[in-house]
Amino acid sequence: MPLIDSLIDALRVLPGVGPKSAQRMAYHLLQRDRPGATRLAETLAGALRDVRHCERCNSFTEAPVCERCLSPQRDPTQLCVVEMPSDLMVMESTLAYKGLYYVLMGKLSPLDGIGPRELGFERVMARATDGVVTEVILATNFTNEGEATAHYLGEMLRARGLKVSRIARGVPVGGELEHTDLGTVAQAFTERRGW
Amino acid sequence: MPLIDSLIDALRVLPGVGPKSAQRMAYHLLQRDRPGATRLAETLAGALRDVRHCERCNSFTEAPVCERCLSPQRDPTQLCVVEMPSDLMVMESTLAYKGLYYVLMGKLSPLDGIGPRELGFERVMARATDGVVTEVILATNFTNEGEATAHYLGEMLRARGLKVSRIARGVPVGGELEHTDLGTVAQAFTERRGW
Numbered sequence: 343m344p345l346i347d348s349l350i351d352a353l354r355v356l357p358g359v360g361p362k363s364a365q366r367m368a369y370h371l372l373q374r375d376r377p378g379a380t381r382l383a384e385t386l387a388g389a390l391r392d393v394r395h396c397e398r399c400n401s402f403t404e405a406p407v408c409e410r411c412l413s414p415q416r417d418p419t420q421l422c423v424v425e426m427p428s429d430l431m432v433m434e435s436t437l438a439y440k441g442l443y444y445v446l447m448g449k450l451s452p453l454d455g456i457g458p459r460e461l462g463f464e465r466v467m468a469r470a471t472d473g474v475v476t477e478v479i480l481a482t483n484f485t486n487e488g489e490a491t492a493h494y495l496g497e498m499l500r501a502r503g504l505k506v507s508r509i510a511r512g513v514p515v516g517g518e519l520e521h522t523d524l525g526t527v528a529q530a531f532t533e534r535r536g537w
Numbered sequence: 538m539p540l541i542d543s544l545i546d547a548l549r550v551l552p553g554v555g556p557k558s559a560q561r562m563a564y565h566l567l568q569r570d571r572p573g574a575t576r577l578a579e580t581l582a583g584a585l586r587d588v589r590h591c592e593r594c595n596s597f598t599e600a601p602v603c604e605r606c607l608s609p610q611r612d613p614t615q616l617c618v619v620e621m622p623s624d625l626m627v628m629e630s631t632l633a634y635k636g637l638y639y640v641l642m643g644k645l646s647p648l649d650g651i652g653p654r655e656l657g658f659e660r661v662m663a664r665a666t667d668g669v670v671t672e673v674i675l676a677t678n679f680t681n682e683g684e685a686t687a688h689y690l691g692e693m694l695r696a697r698g699l700k701v702s703r704i705a706r707g708v709p710v711g712g713e714l715e716h717t718d719l720g721t722v723a724q725a726f727t728e729r730r731g732w
Contacts (some may be wrong), residue, residue, distance in 0.1 A: 345584050346597040352580040355573030356551075357565045358558065365623055370552045371581065372588055372597065378550030379585055384630055385547040386566065386578040389540050393567055402567065427541070428560055447568055510721070525623040 346372070398469065400462070401427045401445040410443070417441045421470055422479040423495060425449050425488060433481060441479070444469055449482060450491040458494060470499055477505045484511055541567070593664065595657070596622045596640040605638070612636045616665055617674040618690060620644050620683060628676060636674070639664050644677060645686045653689060665694055674699045679706055 343351070346368060353364040371379035395401065396408040405411075410416065420441025424430050430443050446461050470478050478499050483486035496506045512530040513522050522530075538546070541563060548559040552660035590596065591603040598604075605611065615636025619625050625638050633660050641656050665673050673694050677683035691701045707725040716727075 344597070345580075345588050345599050348580050348585040352573075352577040355566070355570050355577055356562050358561075363553065366549050366553075366585075369621060369623070371550070376585060378547075379581060382547045383548055383578055383581040383585060384575060385540070385544050387582070389563075389567060390571060390574055390578060391542040393540050393544075402539070404540050426564060428564070449656050510629075529682060 349500065357491070362442055395447070399443045399445055400447060400465065401430060401443065402409070415440070418474045419476045420479060421475045421477070422481050423466065423492075424481045425483060429481065439479075441477075442475075446482070446491065449485075449487045450494060451487050461491070463498060465497065466495060467498060467502065471506055475504070477507060480508045578597065579674075590642070594638045594640055595642060595660065596625060610635070613669045614671045615674060616670045616672070617676050618661065619676045620678060620686070624676065624678070634674075636672075637670075641677070641686070644680075644682045645689060646682050656686070658690065658693060661690060662693060662697065665699055666697055670699070672702060675701065675703045 344467060349372075350361070350364045350368045353359055353367050354361070356364075359367070371382070392404045393402050394404070394406075396405075396411055397405045398411040398517075399406050401408060401410075402474045415464075417440050420439075421444055422430075422433060422439060422441055422442045423446065424433065425446050425448065427447075429443055430445055433439050444466055446466070448456055448461055449462060450458065469475070480492040480496055482492045492508055496508070511526065511533060513519060513526060519527055543568075545556070545559045545563045548554055548562050549556070550617065551559075554562070566577070587599050588597050589599070591598045591600075591606055593602050593606040596603060596605075597662075612635050613694055617625075617628060617634060617636055618619070618639045618641065619628065620641050620643065621638055625640055628638075629636050639661055641661070643651055643656055645651060645653070645656060664670070673690075675687040677687045677689055677690075687703055691703070694701045706728065708714060708721060714722055
Protein backbone atom coordinates (compact mmCIF):
# COMPACT_ATOMS: atom_id res chain seq x y z
CA MET A 343 0.00 0.00 0.00
CA PRO A 344 1.37 3.47 -0.86
CA LEU A 345 2.45 5.34 2.26
CA ILE A 346 -0.15 8.08 1.71
CA ASP A 347 -2.88 5.42 1.82
CA SER A 348 -1.35 3.91 4.98
CA LEU A 349 -1.51 7.36 6.54
CA ILE A 350 -5.15 7.85 5.53
CA ASP A 351 -5.86 4.43 7.00
CA ALA A 352 -3.95 5.16 10.23
CA LEU A 353 -5.86 8.43 10.75
CA ARG A 354 -9.09 6.46 10.94
CA VAL A 355 -8.24 5.31 14.48
CA LEU A 356 -9.32 8.81 15.51
CA PRO A 357 -12.89 8.82 16.83
CA GLY A 358 -15.38 10.36 14.43
CA VAL A 359 -12.99 10.29 11.47
CA GLY A 360 -14.32 8.50 8.37
CA PRO A 361 -12.58 7.83 5.05
CA LYS A 362 -13.31 11.31 3.65
CA SER A 363 -12.01 13.27 6.64
CA ALA A 364 -9.00 10.97 6.95
CA GLN A 365 -8.10 11.75 3.35
CA ARG A 366 -8.55 15.47 3.89
CA MET A 367 -6.42 15.30 7.05
CA ALA A 368 -3.63 13.36 5.32
CA TYR A 369 -3.43 15.87 2.45
CA HIS A 370 -3.53 18.76 4.88
CA LEU A 371 -0.74 17.31 7.03
CA LEU A 372 1.59 16.54 4.11
CA GLN A 373 0.75 19.46 1.88
CA ARG A 374 -0.25 22.41 4.06
CA ASP A 375 1.17 21.97 7.54
CA ARG A 376 4.29 19.87 7.73
CA PRO A 377 5.61 21.60 10.88
CA GLY A 378 2.27 20.90 12.61
CA ALA A 379 2.32 17.34 11.33
CA THR A 380 5.84 16.82 12.65
CA ARG A 381 4.81 18.19 16.02
CA LEU A 382 1.78 15.88 16.06
CA ALA A 383 3.87 12.79 15.23
CA GLU A 384 6.46 13.63 17.88
CA THR A 385 3.99 14.63 20.59
CA LEU A 386 1.90 11.51 20.03
CA ALA A 387 4.98 9.28 20.21
CA GLY A 388 6.12 11.12 23.34
CA ALA A 389 2.70 10.87 24.98
CA LEU A 390 2.51 7.14 24.23
CA ARG A 391 5.92 6.72 25.83
CA ASP A 392 5.54 8.99 28.87
CA VAL A 393 1.91 9.55 29.78
CA ARG A 394 0.71 7.22 32.52
CA HIS A 395 -2.06 7.19 35.11
CA CYS A 396 -1.55 8.98 38.42
CA GLU A 397 -1.21 6.40 41.19
CA ARG A 398 -3.64 8.36 43.36
CA CYS A 399 -6.28 9.92 41.09
CA ASN A 400 -5.86 7.73 37.99
CA SER A 401 -5.88 10.76 35.66
CA PHE A 402 -3.24 11.25 32.96
CA THR A 403 0.15 12.48 34.12
CA GLU A 404 3.85 12.02 33.37
CA ALA A 405 4.81 11.65 37.05
CA PRO A 406 3.97 8.70 39.34
CA VAL A 407 1.65 11.04 41.28
CA CYS A 408 0.22 14.16 39.61
CA GLU A 409 0.73 17.72 40.82
CA ARG A 410 -2.86 18.11 41.94
CA CYS A 411 -2.69 15.04 44.20
CA LEU A 412 0.56 16.31 45.71
CA SER A 413 -0.69 19.86 46.28
CA PRO A 414 -0.91 20.90 49.96
CA GLN A 415 -3.58 23.45 48.92
CA ARG A 416 -6.20 20.75 48.35
CA ASP A 417 -8.52 19.35 51.01
CA PRO A 418 -7.60 15.64 51.27
CA THR A 419 -10.79 14.74 53.16
CA GLN A 420 -12.97 15.21 50.07
CA LEU A 421 -12.73 12.88 47.08
CA CYS A 422 -14.70 13.65 43.93
CA VAL A 423 -15.25 10.76 41.50
CA VAL A 424 -15.60 11.71 37.81
CA GLU A 425 -15.74 9.71 34.60
CA MET A 426 -13.08 11.43 32.49
CA PRO A 427 -10.26 14.00 32.84
CA SER A 428 -12.47 16.43 30.89
CA ASP A 429 -15.08 16.19 33.68
CA LEU A 430 -12.35 16.95 36.21
CA MET A 431 -11.44 20.06 34.20
CA VAL A 432 -15.09 21.18 34.24
CA MET A 433 -15.26 20.75 38.03
CA GLU A 434 -11.99 22.64 38.42
CA SER A 435 -13.14 25.54 36.28
CA THR A 436 -16.15 26.08 38.56
CA LEU A 437 -13.67 26.98 41.34
CA ALA A 438 -16.30 25.50 43.68
CA TYR A 439 -14.31 22.46 44.77
CA LYS A 440 -11.02 22.29 46.63
CA GLY A 441 -10.75 18.56 47.37
CA LEU A 442 -9.08 15.74 45.47
CA TYR A 443 -10.30 13.57 42.59
CA TYR A 444 -10.55 10.05 41.34
CA VAL A 445 -10.92 9.68 37.57
CA LEU A 446 -12.61 6.41 36.52
CA MET A 447 -11.51 6.76 32.88
CA GLY A 448 -14.90 5.47 31.83
CA LYS A 449 -18.24 4.34 33.17
CA LEU A 450 -20.05 1.07 33.75
CA SER A 451 -21.11 -0.16 30.33
CA PRO A 452 -22.12 -3.83 30.40
CA LEU A 453 -22.78 -3.92 26.65
CA ASP A 454 -19.15 -2.97 26.03
CA GLY A 455 -17.95 -5.45 28.64
CA ILE A 456 -17.01 -2.69 31.10
CA GLY A 457 -17.99 -3.78 34.59
CA PRO A 458 -16.78 -2.86 38.09
CA ARG A 459 -13.64 -4.92 37.60
CA GLU A 460 -12.70 -3.25 34.30
CA LEU A 461 -13.32 0.20 35.78
CA GLY A 462 -11.11 -0.70 38.74
CA PHE A 463 -13.69 -0.19 41.51
CA GLU A 464 -11.34 -1.91 43.97
CA ARG A 465 -8.81 0.88 43.30
CA VAL A 466 -11.49 3.51 44.01
CA MET A 467 -12.30 1.72 47.27
CA ALA A 468 -8.62 1.53 48.25
CA ARG A 469 -8.22 5.24 47.50
CA ALA A 470 -11.38 6.25 49.37
CA THR A 471 -10.51 4.19 52.45
CA ASP A 472 -7.06 5.72 53.00
CA GLY A 473 -8.20 6.93 56.42
CA VAL A 474 -8.06 10.59 55.35
CA VAL A 475 -11.03 10.83 52.99
CA THR A 476 -14.28 11.42 54.85
CA GLU A 477 -16.64 12.29 52.00
CA VAL A 478 -16.88 10.91 48.48
CA ILE A 479 -18.71 13.12 45.98
CA LEU A 480 -20.05 11.21 42.99
CA ALA A 481 -19.86 13.49 39.94
CA THR A 482 -20.43 11.02 37.12
CA ASN A 483 -22.75 12.16 34.33
CA PHE A 484 -26.53 12.00 34.60
CA THR A 485 -26.76 9.56 31.72
CA ASN A 486 -28.06 6.05 32.35
CA GLU A 487 -24.54 4.68 32.48
CA GLY A 488 -23.24 7.50 34.67
CA GLU A 489 -26.15 7.04 37.06
CA ALA A 490 -25.58 3.28 37.26
CA THR A 491 -21.89 3.89 37.93
CA ALA A 492 -22.71 6.35 40.73
CA HIS A 493 -25.30 4.00 42.20
CA TYR A 494 -23.00 0.97 42.25
CA LEU A 495 -20.01 2.89 43.61
CA GLY A 496 -22.19 4.67 46.17
CA GLU A 497 -23.44 1.36 47.55
CA MET A 498 -19.91 -0.02 47.89
CA LEU A 499 -18.61 3.15 49.55
CA ARG A 500 -21.50 3.42 51.99
CA ALA A 501 -20.96 -0.24 52.95
CA ARG A 502 -17.49 0.81 54.08
CA GLY A 503 -18.97 3.51 56.29
CA LEU A 504 -18.00 6.45 54.09
CA LYS A 505 -20.17 9.53 53.68
CA VAL A 506 -21.29 9.61 50.04
CA SER A 507 -22.93 12.45 48.14
CA ARG A 508 -24.08 13.00 44.57
CA ILE A 509 -23.92 16.32 42.73
CA ALA A 510 -27.40 17.80 42.31
CA ARG A 511 -29.72 17.47 39.36
CA GLY A 512 -32.08 20.33 38.63
CA VAL A 513 -33.03 23.27 36.46
CA PRO A 514 -29.84 24.86 35.06
CA VAL A 515 -28.77 28.22 36.48
CA GLY A 516 -30.48 30.86 34.32
CA GLY A 517 -32.81 28.16 32.98
CA GLU A 518 -36.57 28.59 32.49
CA LEU A 519 -38.97 25.83 33.43
CA GLU A 520 -40.73 26.20 30.10
CA HIS A 521 -37.53 25.31 28.28
CA THR A 522 -36.34 22.57 30.60
CA ASP A 523 -37.17 18.93 29.88
CA LEU A 524 -39.91 17.44 32.05
CA GLY A 525 -37.70 14.81 33.66
CA THR A 526 -35.36 17.50 34.92
CA VAL A 527 -38.21 19.64 36.28
CA ALA A 528 -39.72 16.59 38.02
CA GLN A 529 -36.32 15.81 39.51
CA ALA A 530 -35.86 19.43 40.62
CA PHE A 531 -39.22 19.24 42.37
CA THR A 532 -38.46 15.91 44.07
CA GLU A 533 -35.05 17.13 45.19
CA ARG A 534 -36.29 20.58 46.34
CA ARG A 535 -34.36 22.13 49.22
CA GLY A 536 -35.61 23.84 52.38
CA TRP A 537 -35.62 27.63 51.86
CA MET B 538 2.39 22.11 29.86
CA PRO B 539 1.43 18.52 30.78
CA LEU B 540 2.09 16.14 27.89
CA ILE B 541 -1.59 15.24 27.58
CA ASP B 542 -2.37 18.93 26.99
CA SER B 543 0.46 19.17 24.43
CA LEU B 544 -1.12 16.23 22.62
CA ILE B 545 -4.58 17.84 22.66
CA ASP B 546 -2.98 21.00 21.31
CA ALA B 547 -1.02 19.13 18.63
CA LEU B 548 -4.17 17.34 17.40
CA ARG B 549 -5.70 20.71 16.58
CA VAL B 550 -3.51 20.96 13.46
CA LEU B 551 -5.99 18.50 11.92
CA PRO B 552 -8.56 20.30 9.76
CA GLY B 553 -12.01 20.50 11.36
CA VAL B 554 -10.75 19.51 14.81
CA GLY B 555 -11.64 21.94 17.61
CA PRO B 556 -10.71 21.81 21.31
CA LYS B 557 -13.48 19.36 22.23
CA SER B 558 -12.74 16.81 19.51
CA ALA B 559 -9.00 17.13 20.12
CA GLN B 560 -9.58 16.25 23.78
CA ARG B 561 -11.79 13.31 22.86
CA MET B 562 -9.19 12.10 20.35
CA ALA B 563 -6.33 12.36 22.85
CA TYR B 564 -8.20 10.36 25.49
CA HIS B 565 -9.20 7.78 22.92
CA LEU B 566 -5.65 7.38 21.63
CA LEU B 567 -4.08 7.01 25.07
CA GLN B 568 -6.88 5.14 26.81
CA ARG B 569 -8.68 3.03 24.25
CA ASP B 570 -6.44 2.39 21.28
CA ARG B 571 -2.74 2.52 22.02
CA PRO B 572 -1.81 0.12 19.17
CA GLY B 573 -3.72 2.35 16.71
CA ALA B 574 -2.11 5.44 18.22
CA THR B 575 1.35 3.91 17.85
CA ARG B 576 0.62 3.04 14.24
CA LEU B 577 -0.60 6.61 13.63
CA ALA B 578 2.53 8.18 15.17
CA GLU B 579 4.84 5.89 13.20
CA THR B 580 2.97 6.16 9.89
CA LEU B 581 2.79 9.93 10.14
CA ALA B 582 6.52 10.19 10.90
CA GLY B 583 7.23 7.78 8.02
CA ALA B 584 5.02 9.69 5.61
CA LEU B 585 6.64 13.00 6.56
CA ARG B 586 10.03 11.44 5.89
CA ASP B 587 9.29 9.49 2.70
CA VAL B 588 6.27 10.86 0.88
CA ARG B 589 7.20 13.23 -1.92
CA HIS B 590 5.63 14.54 -5.11
CA CYS B 591 5.89 12.50 -8.30
CA GLU B 592 8.23 14.27 -10.72
CA ARG B 593 5.76 13.76 -13.53
CA CYS B 594 2.22 14.01 -12.12
CA ASN B 595 2.96 15.88 -8.86
CA SER B 596 0.77 13.50 -6.82
CA PHE B 597 1.97 11.89 -3.60
CA THR B 598 4.37 8.97 -3.97
CA GLU B 599 7.41 7.47 -2.29
CA ALA B 600 9.30 6.98 -5.57
CA PRO B 601 10.74 9.74 -7.78
CA VAL B 602 8.11 8.84 -10.40
CA CYS B 603 4.88 7.10 -9.37
CA GLU B 604 3.70 3.74 -10.66
CA ARG B 605 0.85 5.21 -12.67
CA CYS B 606 3.17 7.54 -14.59
CA LEU B 607 5.51 4.62 -15.33
CA SER B 608 2.75 2.26 -16.45
CA PRO B 609 2.92 1.23 -20.12
CA GLN B 610 -0.87 0.57 -19.94
CA ARG B 611 -1.70 4.27 -19.87
CA ASP B 612 -2.18 6.48 -22.91
CA PRO B 613 0.60 9.10 -22.68
CA THR B 614 -1.04 11.41 -25.24
CA GLN B 615 -3.82 12.40 -22.82
CA LEU B 616 -3.11 14.47 -19.71
CA CYS B 617 -5.89 15.10 -17.21
CA VAL B 618 -5.39 18.03 -14.80
CA VAL B 619 -7.10 17.69 -11.41
CA GLU B 620 -6.92 19.70 -8.19
CA MET B 621 -6.20 16.99 -5.60
CA PRO B 622 -5.19 13.30 -5.42
CA SER B 623 -8.75 12.56 -4.25
CA ASP B 624 -10.06 13.93 -7.58
CA LEU B 625 -7.62 11.65 -9.41
CA MET B 626 -9.03 8.69 -7.44
CA VAL B 627 -12.58 9.67 -8.47
CA MET B 628 -11.57 9.85 -12.15
CA GLU B 629 -9.82 6.48 -11.85
CA SER B 630 -12.80 4.80 -10.25
CA THR B 631 -14.99 5.78 -13.24
CA LEU B 632 -12.77 3.49 -15.38
CA ALA B 633 -13.55 5.97 -18.19
CA TYR B 634 -10.05 7.39 -18.54
CA LYS B 635 -6.84 5.66 -19.50
CA GLY B 636 -4.46 8.60 -19.90
CA LEU B 637 -2.07 10.25 -17.46
CA TYR B 638 -2.60 12.95 -14.83
CA TYR B 639 -1.24 16.15 -13.44
CA VAL B 640 -2.27 16.95 -9.87
CA LEU B 641 -2.16 20.67 -9.05
CA MET B 642 -2.35 20.08 -5.28
CA GLY B 643 -4.67 23.03 -5.00
CA LYS B 644 -6.46 25.67 -7.05
CA LEU B 645 -6.07 29.35 -7.84
CA SER B 646 -7.11 31.18 -4.70
CA PRO B 647 -5.96 34.82 -4.79
CA LEU B 648 -7.36 35.55 -1.32
CA ASP B 649 -5.07 32.86 0.13
CA GLY B 650 -2.15 34.12 -1.93
CA ILE B 651 -2.24 31.11 -4.27
CA GLY B 652 -1.61 32.29 -7.81
CA PRO B 653 -0.26 30.61 -10.97
CA ARG B 654 3.26 30.73 -9.59
CA GLU B 655 2.34 29.07 -6.27
CA LEU B 656 0.36 26.36 -8.08
CA GLY B 657 3.37 25.74 -10.34
CA PHE B 658 1.67 26.45 -13.69
CA GLU B 659 5.08 26.48 -15.38
CA ARG B 660 5.50 22.83 -14.29
CA VAL B 661 2.12 21.96 -15.83
CA MET B 662 3.22 23.66 -19.05
CA ALA B 663 6.52 21.79 -19.06
CA ARG B 664 4.70 18.50 -18.48
CA ALA B 665 2.05 19.18 -21.16
CA THR B 666 4.61 20.22 -23.79
CA ASP B 667 6.73 17.06 -23.58
CA GLY B 668 6.01 16.40 -27.25
CA VAL B 669 3.92 13.30 -26.42
CA VAL B 670 0.81 14.86 -24.87
CA THR B 671 -1.70 15.94 -27.52
CA GLU B 672 -4.78 16.68 -25.40
CA VAL B 673 -5.09 18.24 -21.96
CA ILE B 674 -8.37 17.52 -20.15
CA LEU B 675 -9.16 20.08 -17.46
CA ALA B 676 -10.97 18.28 -14.62
CA THR B 677 -10.82 20.88 -11.88
CA ASN B 678 -13.98 21.35 -9.83
CA PHE B 679 -16.90 23.47 -11.01
CA THR B 680 -16.51 25.88 -8.12
CA ASN B 681 -15.54 29.48 -8.82
CA GLU B 682 -11.92 28.76 -7.98
CA GLY B 683 -11.83 25.51 -9.95
CA GLU B 684 -13.37 27.27 -12.96
CA ALA B 685 -10.86 30.13 -12.74
CA THR B 686 -8.03 27.61 -12.53
CA ALA B 687 -9.30 25.75 -15.60
CA HIS B 688 -9.81 29.01 -17.51
CA TYR B 689 -6.31 30.36 -16.78
CA LEU B 690 -4.57 27.05 -17.49
CA GLY B 691 -6.65 26.50 -20.63
CA GLU B 692 -5.59 29.86 -22.04
CA MET B 693 -1.91 29.11 -21.41
CA LEU B 694 -2.13 25.62 -22.91
CA ARG B 695 -4.00 26.75 -26.02
CA ALA B 696 -1.40 29.48 -26.55
CA ARG B 697 1.13 26.64 -26.88
CA GLY B 698 -0.97 25.00 -29.56
CA LEU B 699 -2.27 22.17 -27.39
CA LYS B 700 -5.77 20.74 -27.71
CA VAL B 701 -7.60 21.55 -24.49
CA SER B 702 -10.92 20.16 -23.24
CA ARG B 703 -13.02 20.58 -20.12
CA ILE B 704 -15.09 17.82 -18.52
CA ALA B 705 -18.82 18.44 -19.09
CA ARG B 706 -21.25 20.16 -16.79
CA GLY B 707 -24.85 19.05 -16.85
CA VAL B 708 -27.72 17.24 -15.21
CA PRO B 709 -26.30 14.31 -13.16
CA VAL B 710 -26.88 10.80 -14.50
CA GLY B 711 -30.19 9.63 -13.02
CA GLY B 712 -30.98 13.26 -12.10
CA GLU B 713 -34.38 14.89 -12.55
CA LEU B 714 -34.64 18.44 -13.89
CA GLU B 715 -37.07 19.31 -11.10
CA HIS B 716 -34.44 18.50 -8.50
CA THR B 717 -31.44 20.01 -10.29
CA ASP B 718 -30.36 23.58 -9.56
CA LEU B 719 -31.27 26.13 -12.25
CA GLY B 720 -27.69 27.05 -13.08
CA THR B 721 -26.93 23.44 -13.92
CA VAL B 722 -30.05 23.05 -16.06
CA ALA B 723 -29.24 26.28 -17.90
CA GLN B 724 -25.70 25.04 -18.50
CA ALA B 725 -26.98 21.67 -19.66
CA PHE B 726 -29.19 23.47 -22.19
CA THR B 727 -26.41 25.74 -23.44
CA GLU B 728 -24.00 22.82 -23.78
CA ARG B 729 -26.56 20.49 -25.40
CA ARG B 730 -25.15 17.93 -27.82
CA GLY B 731 -26.37 16.90 -31.30
CA TRP B 732 -28.55 13.78 -30.97
